[in-house]
Amino acid sequence: KQEVTQIPAALSVPEGENLVLNCSFTDSAIYNLQWFRQDPGKGLTSLLLIQSSQREQTSGRLNASLDKSSGRSTLYIAASQPGDSATYLCAVINYGQNFVFGPGTRLSVLP
Amino acid sequence: DTGVSQDPRHKITKRGQNVTFRCDPISEHNRLYWYRQTLGQGPEFLTYFQNEAQLEKSRLLSDRFSAERPKGSFSTLEIQRTEQGDSAMYLCASSFKQVNYGYTFGSGTRLTVV
Numbered sequence: 001k002q003e004v005t006q007i008p009a010a011l012s013v014p015e016g017e018n019l020v021l022n023c024s025f026t027d028s029a030i031y032n033l034q035w036f037r038q039d040p041g042k043g044l045t046s047l048l049l050i051q052s053s054q055r056e057q058t059s060g061r062l063n064a065s066l067d068k069s070s071g072r073s074t075l076y077i078a079a080s081q082p083g084d085s086a087t088y089l090c091a092v093i094n095y096g097q098n099f100v101f102g103p104g105t106r107l108s109v110l111p
Numbered sequence: 112d113t114g115v116s117q118d119p120r121h122k123i124t125k126r127g128q129n130v131t132f133r134c135d136p137i138s139e140h141n142r143l144y145w146y147r148q149t150l151g152q153g154p155e156f157l158t159y160f161q162n163e164a165q166l167e168k169s170r171l172l173s174d175r176f177s178a179e180r181p182k183g184s185f186s187t188l189e190i191q192r193t194e195q196g197d198s199a200m201y202l203c204a205s206s207f208k209q210v211n212y213g214y215t216f217g218s219g220t221r222l223t224v225v
Contacts, residue, residue, distance in 0.1 A: 043217050043219040044216040046213060046214070091154075098144065
């Protein structure tokens with residue numbers, strides 16, 4: 001059974017810092033991995049999708065990497081801003097199954 | 112088509128009442144998913160449809176829960192005889208059959224059972 005963990009559970013940083021969020025999964029036979037952002041009481045917004053054949057994806061100040069063999073992904077946020085404050089969720093999908101989500105990392109960027 | 116729509120956004124109901132939520136997926140997507148999210152946790156899979164066929168149901172989906180997608184377009188999720196433990200955010204997502212394109216989620220329906 002696929003299990004996904006995220007470290008840290010919560011993070012508070014001053015504005016302008018670069019930061020890394022970590023995601024680990026137990027079954028490396030994944031089809032793809034997707035990072036989402038969730039604002040309080042809201043739905044999920046897709047940030048980056050990494051297919052199993054890819055090693056990283058970039059969008060603006062965000063960069064996500066994937067190491068299938070070690071069961072890890074990282075989300076790098078450059079030059080953090082208060083508007084980046086949200087919960088960041090990692091989700092993986094195995095062949096023939098559905099997305100399994102991690103518990104999320106709650107990020108606060110202080111002005 | 113602006114994305115996945117869910118209605119209502121919020122629902123407060125008394126314990127024992129029935130509730131129904133609606134999800135309108137992206138029109139080109141033939142897969143539709145329901146997830147449930149409790150406070151401080153990641154979403155948990157409930158069920159999914161490919162067109163009108165319900166292909167998988169989680170063990171989380173008790174007999175009080177039923178989902179339909181009658182014409183392969185919108186879907187409804189009904190909870191009968193609601194319990195306080197049903198209080199959660201119910202999220203709908205849609206995707207192409209080729210899931211390598213990822214999921215698109217709606218804004219969710221927050222259910223509070225009092």
